[in-house]
Structures are given as C-alpha cells and as structure tokens.
Amino acid sequence: MKVVPALLAETALSVPALPVLADGHMASEMTIVSWGGAYSKSQLRAYHEPYSANTGVEIINDDSSAEAVAKLRAMNEAGNVTWDVVDVVAADAIRLCDEGLALEIDADTQLAAAPDGTPASEDFGDLLVSDCFIPQIVYSTTFGYRTDLVGDTAPTSVCAVFDTETYPGKRSLEKRPINNMEWALICDGVAKADVYDVLETEEGQNQALAKLDTIKDDVIWWSAGADTPQLLADGEVVMGSTYNGRLFSVIEEQNQPVAMLWDAQVFDLDGWIIPTGLSPERQARALDYIMFATDTQRLADQAKYISYGPARASSAPLVGKHADLGIEMAPHMPTDPNNAQNTFLYNYEFWADYRDDIDAKFQAWLAQ
Amino acid sequence: MLAADGTPLKKSLARALRMQKIRALLLIAPLLVFVLVTFLAPIADMLFRSVENQIVRDTLPQTVSRLSAWDSDEEELPPEEVFEAFYVDMVLAREQKLHTRLGTRLNYEKTGLSSLFRKSGRGIGRFDTDVYTDALVDADPSWEEGATWEDLFSNAGVRSALPFTASTWDRWSAVLGADGKNSSEEDIEDFIVTALYTEVSKGQGAGVDARVDQAASAFAGIEPISIRSQFADIDEDWADPEVWRTIHTYAPPYIDGYFLNSIDMQKTPDGIEQRPENQRIYLMLFGRTMFMSLVITFSCILLGYPVAWILANLPMRTANLLMILVLLPFWTSLLVRTSAWKVMLQQQGVINDVLVWLGMVADDGRLVMINNQTGTIIAMTHILLPFMILPLYSVMQTIPPSYLRAAKSLGATNWTAFWRVYFPQSVPGIGAGSILVFILSIGYYITPEIVGGTTGVFISNRIAYHISSSLNWGLAAALGTILLAVVLILYWAYDRIVGIDNVKLGG
Structure with a gap:
C-alpha cells in the first residue's frame, strides 16, 4: 500500500506537468468528516467546492463526527487512519489531543493571517482552546419556545424552564449533565461566576440535581440535535434546548410558531482537527485545506448558509445575507450583541475532569 | 485382505476417510477462518480489555516500581525517591505525549486527574532542577553534550553503580531514537542530570569513574531541590495522598476494577465496597x-x-x-x-x-x-x-x-x-x-x-x-x-x- 503513493510522488517529481499532482507532494483525494445535514451542506458550499475548484482535489464526505473520537481511536489502534480532516466539537478535540490522536497545529505558521495582517493566533484569540484544534464556528445551546403555547407572557429568562406554573407543559432537555447542571444552578440562585466552583462539590451537584428534580416529570430527554425541533414542531413540548442553528431552521425555513430564548445560552466551539498517523502527502494536503478553509473570507462565507458565528474576529464584519432566504444573518448569530446579553462559556477543563463522575450521578438520578 | 492396488484394505479405507475429512475441512475452511478472524478474535480482544491495565506501568515504570514499597494505608505522601522517579517518567511521557492519555485513564477512577496530568505536563519543564545542570556545566562544559553521557554509560561499572540514571539515559535515547534523533548529538536535559544527582549525592558510583567523581564534587555544594514540592507547586493535588493511592491501586497490569465498577462496587484502600447510592446504576x-x-x-x-x-x-x-x-x-x-x-x-x-x-x-x-x-x-x-x-x-x-x-x-x-x-x-x-x-x-x-x-x-x-x-x-x-x-x-x-x-x- 505504501509503495503506491511513493511511486505517484516520484512520478510527480519527474513529470511536473502531470495534472492531478500539479502541486507536488500532496494527495489528490481527501476524506473530510463532519456532522451531516445542513451543517455539512454549508461546509460543502463555503469550503469544499471552492477548494476543489482551485486545486482539483476530490473531497469525500463522511458524516461520522458524532462517533469521531471512538472511531479515530480505533483507526489509530488498527494503524490505518482513513480520514484526513475531521470536524469535532472543542471538547472532543481536547480529548483527541490528549490521547495523541490529533496533530498539533501552530496557528501563526500553519493558518492564514487576517486580511489586515493580524496573526491567526490573535484573530482566533481565546477560542484556540487546544493545540490541535482550529475553531471554525461558535454555536450555542439554547432554548426555543412555542409562541402559541406560552400564554400572554413570553419567557425572557432561562428559568422559565423550571417554572412549570407559568409555563405548563413538557420541556425537552439533553440527556446528559452538561449545560443542564449549569442552568439548574443559575436558576437556583447561584451566581453565574460561581457555577463551576459550586458544581465541583458534592453538595453543588446534589443541589443541581434537586433543582432538576422539580421538573423531572415534565422533561422529555433528547439525544439527537434534531429531536427538539421536531418536538417543538409537533407541539409535544412548550420549550426545549438545542443548537441555535437547528432553531433557526425551524423558525426561518419552516416557519413554525417558535421563538428563540437567548438567555443563558451556552457557547461552544466546533472546528477541525487533523488526525495523527497520516502519510506526509496526505498530511500536507490536509494542512493546505485547513489553511484555505479557515481563512477570514471562508469562515464568513459559511454564515451565508447556516446561523453559526464565524470563529475569527476578522470574519464578523463580512457576514452577509442568507444565500437562499436573503435575510440578514447577523441578527441570528449567537454572538450578536442583542442575543449575547447573558451568555455562558462551556468550561472545557471542568467537564474534561468531571464528565464521567457527574454523568454517573446524573444517569443514576435519571434512572430513579 | 488386500485392496485392488495391493495395500491392506484397512489402510486404504483409512486413507480414503482421511482424504474425505481433509476435503470437508478445506470446504469449511474459508468460513472457519472468516469467523475466527472477523468474529471471535475481535470479541476476545474486547473481552481482554476488561482486565487489561498496562498503561500505568508502561507510562510510569520507575514510579510504579518504587511506589510498590510505599504503604498506601498511611496518611503520608510517598517518599521523595518516588517523586524523583515520577519526574523522570513524566518528562519522558510528555515527550511521547502519553501523560494526558494516562490522565484520562486515571480520571475514570479519580475525578480531576485528567487536568492534573495535563497541567503537570506543561509545568514540568519549568522545574528549578536546572541548577544541577548549571553546576555540572560550570565544572566542565562537556557535560552539556550528549556524547559525554553516551560515553559514560558505555562503561558497565558506571551502569551498575548508577542504575537509575543509566535506565533514564537509555529510555531517553530510545524516545529520541523513535523520532529519528540521536541522543549523543543532543544537549543534556535537566531531568537526566537530576537523576544523576539523586544517585551521586548518596555516594553511589564513587571511585568508579573519574567523570562520576567530577560530578559528585560539582554537586557537593548545592542545596538539594525537593521534587515533591516542585510538583506541589504545579498543583497542590500532588500533595494529596489520595492521588498517589489511586496510582498505587491501579498500577497492576491486570485489574478487576472495571468488573467491580460494572456491578456498582469500587476499590478503596479499605478493600472492596459498594459505590455511594447516588452512583449505583449498572x-x-x-x-x-x-x-x-x-x-x-x-x-x-x-x-x-x-x-x-x-x-x-x-x-x-x-x-x-x-x-x-x-x-x-x-x-x-x-x-x-x-x-x-x-x-x-x-x-x-x-x-x-x-x-x-x-x-x-x-x-x-x-x-x-x-x-x-x-x-x-x-x-x-x-x-x-x-x-x-x-x-x-x-x-x-x-x-x-x-x-x-x-x-x-x-x-x-x-x-x-x-x-x-x-x-x-x-x-x-x-x-x-x-x-x-x-x-x-x-x-x-x-x-x-x-x-x-x-x-x-x-x-x-x-x-x-x-x-x-x-x-x-x-x-x-x-x-x-x-x-x-x-x-x-x-x-x-x-x-x-x-x-x-x-x-x-x-x-
């Protein structure tokens, strides 16, 4: 197997006019892994199509991001990594980096600078949460509610979720402790700044679970991002949490009577990693793709197709109108000042440590 | 009785039957191999993982061997020499990016170890142990060159007198070798000098080699650095005996911890007991x-x-x-x-x-x-x-x-x-x-x-x-x-x- 790329590379050196390998030691085909659905489509149009047009590289899509960490680990153990670039959430990127499964990237030399010359490390800023992770979008997990089922007073605070008297009916929450525990504590009177300090303690965890216990009978627990939009559209729930882009499509594309509740939205990041263990040609190709796909213009372009905020500061002013609907996208971004009045940043370090411990308690509580 | 070709009938019959059996076996061979390779082998491999726990021993070999002498029931921290071994193991693990993997593994048993190992990987390069290296290089600049050390540890007498330093040097060479580098061409690292210090300062290797004696006199005036407090400076959790007890408990290469966990039990220093009620689920x-x-x-x-x-x-x-x-x-x-x-x-x-x-x-x-x-x-x-x-x-x-x-x-x-x-x-x-x-x-x-x-x-x-x-x-x-x-x-x-x-x- 290894002989073939080596031979091809050899040929490329001796016959530089060969069209497929015109740019030297790079693979002519790559597999990019992402989440599928509207999100993959936005990447296809904003990144893959222009990249293929520029370079002639054939891009194969694989919608496996949900199991990316487990699959990459298995591929690595088998010594046969078949993916070139993988789209993962930041928490997964940190784990892949920890396990040595993702390549470390130097932002300033391996990523494009902003048009005004600002180095990439400054342009991305704090969003570079791991050495292996190149952020692409900022998304948030937040609530949407049925405008026709909430009565006269539309909810303005996340604590409406816990207020079953004013807002009777079911709500949908994700079947995992992350985010739910934080919201429970905030609505139980814990200051936003203290949430993770409280959650570190056994009492704090019990406090959060006790708060969740007050609405346990009114909750439908979801595990796929498409669940809440469906439940809202069916009228099964009055309100529910999901990713803001999913709610955007329920509201703007499907015209359902649903509105956004941006209060206490939890910011999270999604971006690229390059697996370790690629051949030099494939790695060079992956790095070349990353350099292209995460530049200022490309990140801004993606926002034409989906309502997630670009991760570069320099991309924000370039965000325009939705490519098909023709509406301004800026007001639908989780990072828009009007939406981001009260926000929360997912604490990666905390959840990397406490995820297993709190999840065990959360699942035991759920099963009671 | 003879068959038509003159061989005894019994023998001829047995051969025919054997041929038939082999043919039958050959016919089912593809399926048999297929089932073995694609079904039984992966299942066996997966089952094996339920007891396998090589990672602690492989990542921290010196620490584990020194920790075995520590009485984990005590409320005290392990002795300084465990920390010295841990320092060496951690630097080598960080070079290979294995420390975070170990942290993830141990975090299943004790919450917080994941970030502790990640943090320590970053902090371990900033230890004050460079004073040892400076002292040595001041005495003779050639100590800074890997070739000097290569030379030193080719002497069997030195190797047996300074086993810890020798094994540290060998592991370091192996790690660099895997990267295509040669340890004799690289500058010496603080952790190897520290390993040398811990042995030489106890008088080990005196008189074996002139260079060892030179090191001993170079080290003579230095105030020893407590590796333990260096680790505690990175994170105070290293001064928590509970952390060391976890490493100690999960050091064996094969453990029943996963099985205990799956029936809502857990290992504690006091033996096996039920998990707290709010974590029982399986x-x-x-x-x-x-x-x-x-x-x-x-x-x-x-x-x-x-x-x-x-x-x-x-x-x-x-x-x-x-x-x-x-x-x-x-x-x-x-x-x-x-x-x-x-x-x-x-x-x-x-x-x-x-x-x-x-x-x-x-x-x-x-x-x-x-x-x-x-x-x-x-x-x-x-x-x-x-x-x-x-x-x-x-x-x-x-x-x-x-x-x-x-x-x-x-x-x-x-x-x-x-x-x-x-x-x-x-x-x-x-x-x-x-x-x-x-x-x-x-x-x-x-x-x-x-x-x-x-x-x-x-x-x-x-x-x-x-x-x-x-x-x-x-x-x-x-x-x-x-x-x-x-x-x-x-x-x-x-x-x-x-x-x-x-x-x-x-x-």
Whole structure:
C-alpha cells in the first residue's frame, strides 16, 4: 500500500506537468468528516467546492463526527487512519489531543493571517482552546419556545424552564449533565461566576440535581440535535434546548410558531482537527485545506448558509445575507450583541475532569 | 485382505476417510477462518480489555516500581525517591505525549486527574532542577553534550553503580531514537542530570569513574531541590495522598476494577465496597434489561402465536400473501420503524389524537405511551415479532391437521384438543422463537435510545455510551462480558430445563 503513493510522488517529481499532482507532494483525494445535514451542506458550499475548484482535489464526505473520537481511536489502534480532516466539537478535540490522536497545529505558521495582517493566533484569540484544534464556528445551546403555547407572557429568562406554573407543559432537555447542571444552578440562585466552583462539590451537584428534580416529570430527554425541533414542531413540548442553528431552521425555513430564548445560552466551539498517523502527502494536503478553509473570507462565507458565528474576529464584519432566504444573518448569530446579553462559556477543563463522575450521578438520578 | 492396488484394505479405507475429512475441512475452511478472524478474535480482544491495565506501568515504570514499597494505608505522601522517579517518567511521557492519555485513564477512577496530568505536563519543564545542570556545566562544559553521557554509560561499572540514571539515559535515547534523533548529538536535559544527582549525592558510583567523581564534587555544594514540592507547586493535588493511592491501586497490569465498577462496587484502600447510592446504576440496568427482554419475549409469543397458527392453517396462496405482511417490516429500516412508533405514540400523536376525538381521554389527560418502558416494549415487540412468527410458523406447518381431528373424534373439546394435542407439538417453535427474541432484545440499543426515555433504556445504551462517548472501553468491555456471561448462563439453564433438542427452527 505504501509503495503506491511513493511511486505517484516520484512520478510527480519527474513529470511536473502531470495534472492531478500539479502541486507536488500532496494527495489528490481527501476524506473530510463532519456532522451531516445542513451543517455539512454549508461546509460543502463555503469550503469544499471552492477548494476543489482551485486545486482539483476530490473531497469525500463522511458524516461520522458524532462517533469521531471512538472511531479515530480505533483507526489509530488498527494503524490505518482513513480520514484526513475531521470536524469535532472543542471538547472532543481536547480529548483527541490528549490521547495523541490529533496533530498539533501552530496557528501563526500553519493558518492564514487576517486580511489586515493580524496573526491567526490573535484573530482566533481565546477560542484556540487546544493545540490541535482550529475553531471554525461558535454555536450555542439554547432554548426555543412555542409562541402559541406560552400564554400572554413570553419567557425572557432561562428559568422559565423550571417554572412549570407559568409555563405548563413538557420541556425537552439533553440527556446528559452538561449545560443542564449549569442552568439548574443559575436558576437556583447561584451566581453565574460561581457555577463551576459550586458544581465541583458534592453538595453543588446534589443541589443541581434537586433543582432538576422539580421538573423531572415534565422533561422529555433528547439525544439527537434534531429531536427538539421536531418536538417543538409537533407541539409535544412548550420549550426545549438545542443548537441555535437547528432553531433557526425551524423558525426561518419552516416557519413554525417558535421563538428563540437567548438567555443563558451556552457557547461552544466546533472546528477541525487533523488526525495523527497520516502519510506526509496526505498530511500536507490536509494542512493546505485547513489553511484555505479557515481563512477570514471562508469562515464568513459559511454564515451565508447556516446561523453559526464565524470563529475569527476578522470574519464578523463580512457576514452577509442568507444565500437562499436573503435575510440578514447577523441578527441570528449567537454572538450578536442583542442575543449575547447573558451568555455562558462551556468550561472545557471542568467537564474534561468531571464528565464521567457527574454523568454517573446524573444517569443514576435519571434512572430513579 | 488386500485392496485392488495391493495395500491392506484397512489402510486404504483409512486413507480414503482421511482424504474425505481433509476435503470437508478445506470446504469449511474459508468460513472457519472468516469467523475466527472477523468474529471471535475481535470479541476476545474486547473481552481482554476488561482486565487489561498496562498503561500505568508502561507510562510510569520507575514510579510504579518504587511506589510498590510505599504503604498506601498511611496518611503520608510517598517518599521523595518516588517523586524523583515520577519526574523522570513524566518528562519522558510528555515527550511521547502519553501523560494526558494516562490522565484520562486515571480520571475514570479519580475525578480531576485528567487536568492534573495535563497541567503537570506543561509545568514540568519549568522545574528549578536546572541548577544541577548549571553546576555540572560550570565544572566542565562537556557535560552539556550528549556524547559525554553516551560515553559514560558505555562503561558497565558506571551502569551498575548508577542504575537509575543509566535506565533514564537509555529510555531517553530510545524516545529520541523513535523520532529519528540521536541522543549523543543532543544537549543534556535537566531531568537526566537530576537523576544523576539523586544517585551521586548518596555516594553511589564513587571511585568508579573519574567523570562520576567530577560530578559528585560539582554537586557537593548545592542545596538539594525537593521534587515533591516542585510538583506541589504545579498543583497542590500532588500533595494529596489520595492521588498517589489511586496510582498505587491501579498500577497492576491486570485489574478487576472495571468488573467491580460494572456491578456498582469500587476499590478503596479499605478493600472492596459498594459505590455511594447516588452512583449505583449498572445492577439496576442489568435487572431491567432482563425483565424487559422477558416481557418483550412474552408479548411476542402472545401476539405471534395466533398469527403463526392462522398462517399455518390457511391455503398456501393466502398464507404466502400474508407472509409478505409479516416480512414487510424486515425490509424497512429499523430507524424508520422506530421513528414511526414515535409519531404514533407521542402525546400529540396519532393514537392520542384518535382517542381524544373519540372522547375516550380528555385533551389535557393524553396518555403517555412513549419515552418510557411502555414505548420500548411496544416498539421492540413490533420489531422482533417476525423472529417469533417465522420459527413458530415453520414448526406448526409440520403438525398434521389429522391429529386435531383425531382428538376431536375421540371426544375432546376444542380447547382440550388444542391444549393437549396441538400446543405440545408447537412448543419447539416457541422455544426457538423465544431464544431468538430474548437474546436479540438483550443487546438492543437503538430502539430503547430513541423511544426509551429514561426508564426504558437498557444496559446496552450504557455500553454504547462508554464506547463512543466516555471512551472508557475497559468498562464497556466489562459490561459486555457480563452481558455475554448472563446470556450463556441463561442458555445453559434453558438447555437444562427445557432441553435444547426441543428447539426447532423448521420442520
């Protein structure tokens, strides 16, 4: 197997006019892994199509991001990594980096600078949460509610979720402790700044679970991002949490009577990693793709197709109108000042440590 | 007696039989190899993970060997020499990016170790141990060159006098070698000098080699640096004996910790004990999986038996047509069938809408039939029903209708004829169908995940979680092993009670 790329590379050196390998030691085909659905489509149009047009590289899509960490680990153990670039959430990127499964990237030399010359490390800023992770979008997990089922007073605070008297009916929450525990504590009177300090303690965890216990009978627990939009559209729930882009499509594309509740939205990041263990040609190709796909213009372009905020500061002013609907996208971004009045940043370090411990308690509580 | 070619008949016969056996074996060889390679080997590998725990020993070899002398019952920290070994192990682990992997592994046992190891990997390069190196280089600048050390450790006398430093040097060379570098061409690192200091300052190696003596005199005036407090400076958790106890407890290469965890127990310094009540989940899930699988099996028998009976007693043409209806679900994706149940059963769904329209339930009292055990049982019974009907049907087809007529002509009522004559002959079909349905449902996870809510999920959902989300493959393997063992035990019990010979998949 290894002989073939080596031979091809050899040929490329001796016959530089060969069209497929015109740019030297790079693979002519790559597999990019992402989440599928509207999100993959936005990447296809904003990144893959222009990249293929520029370079002639054939891009194969694989919608496996949900199991990316487990699959990459298995591929690595088998010594046969078949993916070139993988789209993962930041928490997964940190784990892949920890396990040595993702390549470390130097932002300033391996990523494009902003048009005004600002180095990439400054342009991305704090969003570079791991050495292996190149952020692409900022998304948030937040609530949407049925405008026709909430009565006269539309909810303005996340604590409406816990207020079953004013807002009777079911709500949908994700079947995992992350985010739910934080919201429970905030609505139980814990200051936003203290949430993770409280959650570190056994009492704090019990406090959060006790708060969740007050609405346990009114909750439908979801595990796929498409669940809440469906439940809202069916009228099964009055309100529910999901990713803001999913709610955007329920509201703007499907015209359902649903509105956004941006209060206490939890910011999270999604971006690229390059697996370790690629051949030099494939790695060079992956790095070349990353350099292209995460530049200022490309990140801004993606926002034409989906309502997630670009991760570069320099991309924000370039965000325009939705490519098909023709509406301004800026007001639908989780990072828009009007939406981001009260926000929360997912604490990666905390959840990397406490995820297993709190999840065990959360699942035991759920099963009671 | 001789065969036609003159060999003894017995021998000739044996050869013919042997040839036949080899031919038979060759015929099944592809399947055998296929099953071994693609089925048994991965299962064995997965089961092995439930006890395997090499990572601690492989990543921290020196620490583990020195830690074994430490009495973990004490409220005291391990001695300084453990920290010295840990320093060396950690620097080498960080070079290979293994320290965070170990942190993830140990975090399953003690919360917080993941970030502790990640943080320490970053902080370990900033230790004050450079004073040792400076002292040595001040005495003779050639100490800074790897070649000097290479030279030093080619001397067998030095190697045996300074075993710790020698092994540190060898491991360092190996790590650099894996990167295509040569340790004799690189500058010396602080942690190797520190290893040398810990041995030389105790008088080890005195008089063995002139260079060792030179190092000893260079080190003479230095205030020793406490590696322990260097680690405590990175994070005070290193001064917590509990952390060291965790490393100590999980040092052996093979452990039963995953199995204990999967039956809601845990290892503590005081021995094995039950987990705190708010973390017990697996035994309950095993119990629920068994119970619900039984319920599903019984409802499949209840619903499937009459269908199979009708199919078996209809004329062939009609039976075949109806058979297609039974098989139809097989041709539909599992996800589609499960999601269809969602549309049917949810509170704003088809069934509830009809009931409200008929006035059988009030609009605000709609039935909850999904996201609970009911939902799982209904959806799974539907999905697994063909596995019950097919064996039942094929067994019933072989029961001659004349037996029933004979029973009735001898004066039996319809019920007696069915119960005493027909039913006993259909039992092998029930047995086969039940085994199929039960074993399939025990391992189901997509359907419970979608329609099970919180009370309708199975143990397989937790296994899937640990495989794909928490990456705790050891625990997933232990849970899977237990599940496999339970199935085998039930199969054995079934064989003892009912007898596996009584199972028939067809006439």
